Amino acid sequence: xxxxxxAGGTILSAxxxxxxxVLIDGETIAAVLAPGQAEAIGxxxxxTIDATGKYVLPGGVDVHTHMELPFGGTxxxxxxxxxxxxAAWGGVTTIVDFAVQRTGERVQDGLADWHSKADGNCAIxxxxxxxxxxVDDDALKAMTYLVDNEGVTSFKLFMAYPxxxxxxxxxxxxxxxxxxxxxxxIMMHAENGIAIDVLVAxxxxxxxxxxxxxxxxxxxxxxxxxxxxxIQLARVAGxxxxxxxxxxxxxxxxxxxxxxxxxxxxFGETCPQYLYLSIEDQxxxxxxxxxxxxxxxxxxxxxxxxxxxxxKGLRMDELAVVSTDHCPFCMKEQKxxxxxxxxxxxxxxxxxxxxMELIYQGVVTGELSLERWVETCCTTPARLFGLYPTKGVIxxxxxxxILVWDPNGxxxxxxxxxxxxxxxxxxxxxxxVDGKVDTVLSRGAVVVENDTFTGTKGHGRYLKxxxxxxxx
Ligand code: URP
Ligand code: ZN
Ligand code: ZN
Numbered sequence: 001x002x003x004x005x006x007a008g009g010t011i012l013s014a015x016x017x018x019x020x021x022v023l024i025d026g027e028t029i030a031a032v033l034a035p036g037q038a039e040a041i042g043x044x045x046x047x048t049i050d051a052t053g054k055y056v057l058p059g060g061v062d063v064h065t066h067m068e069l070p071f072g073g074t075x076x077x078x079x080x081x082x083x084x085x086x087a088a089w090g091g092v093t094t095i096v097d098f099a100v101q102r103t104g105e106r107v108q109d110g111l112a113d114w115h116s117k118a119d120g121n122c123a124i125x126x127x128x129x130x131x132x133x134x135v136d137d138d139a140l141k142a143m144t145y146l147v148d149n150e151g152v153t154s155f156k157l158f159m160a161y162p163x164x165x166x167x168x169x170x171x172x173x174x175x176x177x178x179x180x181x182x183x184x185x186i187m188m189h190a191e192n193g194i195a196i197d198v199l200v201a202x203x204x205x206x207x208x209x210x211x212x213x214x215x216x217x218x219x220x221x222x223x224x225x226x227x228x229x230x231i232q233l234a235r236v237a238g239x240x241x242x243x244x245x246x247x248x249x250x251x252x253x254x255x256x257x258x259x260x261x262x263x264x265x266x267f268g269e270t271c272p273q274y275l276y277l278s279i280e281d282q283x284x285x286x287x288x289x290x291x292x293x294x295x296x297x298x299x300x301x302x303x304x305x306x307x308x309x310x311x312k313g314l315r316m317d318e319l320a321v322v323s324t325d326h327c328p329f330c331m332k333e334q335k336x337x338x339x340x341x342x343x344x345x346x347x348x349x350x351x352x353x354x355x356m357e358l359i360y361q362g363v364v365t366g367e368l369s370l371e372r373w374v375e376t377c378c379t380t381p382a383r384l385f386g387l388y389p390t391k392g393v394i395x396x397x398x399x400x401x402i403l404v405w406d407p408n409g410x411x412x413x414x415x416x417x418x419x420x421x422x423x424x425x426x427x428x429x430x431x432x433v434d435g436k437v438d439t440v441l442s443r444g445a446v447v448v449e450n451d452t453f454t455g456t457k458g459h460g461r462y463l464k465x466x467x468x469x470x471x472x
Contacts, residue, residue: 002025002026002047002444003023003024003025003043003045003046003047004024004047004048004400004444005021005022005024005038005043005048006021006022006049006056007021007038008035008053008054009021009022009052009053009056010054010055010056011055011056011057011394012371012374013058013374013379013393014371014372014378014379015371016371017055019035020032020033020035020056021033021037022056022394022400023043024400024444027399027400027445028398028400028443029394029395029397029399029400031396032394049446051404051438053408054405054406055370055404055405055407056403056404056405057374057405058374058379058393058398058401059092059093059094059124059403059440059441059442060090060094061092061093061095061378061381061387061391061392062087062095062096062323062355063095063096063323063381063385064245064271064324065083065095065097065324065352066325067079067083067117067118068117069098069327069348071327071346071347072329072337072338072346073344073346074333074334074337074346076327076328076329076348078326079422080117081121082422083095083326083421083422084123084126084460085420085455085457086352086353086420086421086422087352087353088123088448089453090352090354090355090356090357091356091403091405091437091448092352092356093125093402094124094125094127094382095126095352096127096129096381096385096387096465097114097118097127098129098131098156099114099129100113101130101134101139102164103133107132107138108142108145108146110130111150114128115128115462118462120457121457121458121460122457122458122459122460122461123442123447123459123460124442124455124459125401125442125443125461125462125463126462127151127152127385127464128462129154129155129156129187129385130152130154132167133158133164133165135157135171135172140174140178143175143178143179143182144178147183151463151465153385153386153465153466153467154185154186154243155184155185155186155187157172157175157186157188157189158188158189158193159172159188159189159190159191159192159193159226159229160192160193160226161193162194169233172188172233173233176240177237179237179240179241180237184467185242185468186234186240187244188226188227188230188242188244190230190244190245190247191218191223191226191296191297192226192229199216199217199219200343203342204343208342209341210290211284211289211290211338211342211345212279213342214294214296214342214345215279215298215299218298220249220250220252223247223248223249223251223252224249224255227244227252227255227256228255230242231255231259231264231266234265234266240265241265241266242264242266243266243267243269243384244256244266244267245325246271246274246295246296246325247274247297247310248270248297248298248299248300248310249297250310252297253268253310253313253318256268256313256319257318267384268313268318268319268320268321269319269321269323270310270314270322272354272358272359272428273293273295273299273351273427274297274299274306274307274310275310275311275322275359275362276307278300278302279298279299279302281302282299282427288339291335291336292335292425293349294342294348295327295347295348295349311368314362314376315367315372320376320380320470321384322359322377323355323381324349324355325348325349325351326421327347327348327349328348328350329346330425331424332424349427350423350426350427351427352421353418353421354413355377356405357413357435359373360405360433360434361433361434378391378392378393383470385465385468386466386467386468387465388469390463400443402439402440403437403440404439404440405437405438407435409435409436410433410435410436411434411435411436411437412431413430414429414431420453442459442460443459445459
């Protein structure tokens, strides 16, 4: 077995920071040692990575990605190869992507389809959630089967997108009751899709076709309402674990915080786009440019309280996780499908490469502690989705998935700067942030160093996940 020592750095965890060296044996972490201890006890590693002046933290865990998702009349533009390679460039060593079942399709077929897309193509490890787009008796049985046999322990339902992935309240309740029996997590896209469709039709009838109307027809109140409804349904189903995805509105966060305060098993996720981007600065740009930022839930106004509340929610543990909801579409031939009709713009923003960088900037600006950066981007996602302690922590026995981070570096994001996703634009074009990905290891293999990708397609393995470890 090859031994590697990451020496001289400051090791970060969700609970603290300490000077120390990480000893890796093959694919796993063998020991966390005091500085210099390896030499004192006669360990001569094959390779030493000098982390002096740097942070050493668990590789990022992004539990919300959509590689190759068929959506909006096209497919998300990153394949598992390009998307996981970009993830590695961003210090991410695990993704959990969404396999898809639609009405009339077998859940197992959707899962098999996702395995065939990912198998042999990933640069880092990956797991799957399952989108259940057609809740019926067969789908419910299949959910239990997936939990027991396939390592798929979380299921996404949609209160939005009628006619595509939408579930009504009865279907949601049945799926939640099923999850209550199997121990699975229900993930919810919480927006009132029926009311949104009315507002969209009315806007289009008035000739309001520009990208910004995407946000105006998905008001924060309808995110808050749906979040509350999902919470109440989960409560009625027996305090079933509920994870609300891509939260963007203060109104929704308020509902989540109240439920958590009551002791309900409910968790929230937000994404960098909701912490940094807005209607005014991005979505409402002249002409069709705003299409780059059409996503759901939508970007919100910078003149309201959403962004400040989301950062506070992350600090206060009202929000548990930052993921990316990586769902990239190029402008050319993809976003362009919505020229003249915002409702036809494929929904999604690509960002799997930039989450660690953008949330570290929140550390620099005083929004989060270093520990909370690690907790929300690495440790809690692993715990919530049954991957801990193999992933999300630097400890003996864990996979040697490690990010060496240079706090003195700088990262300039943009298509001619740092940009490895398969997209013809960057949602964060021109952003320049403190800190830089220095070295990335996936199960002991160096996949990024010296500004070079050194990983391989096919190195990434499918992760059969256990049940969530964050429940009482
Ligand atoms: O706009 C988004 N979020 N696209 C991806 C699908 C989803 O709802 O997560
Ligand atoms: Zn969604
Ligand atoms: Zn998504």
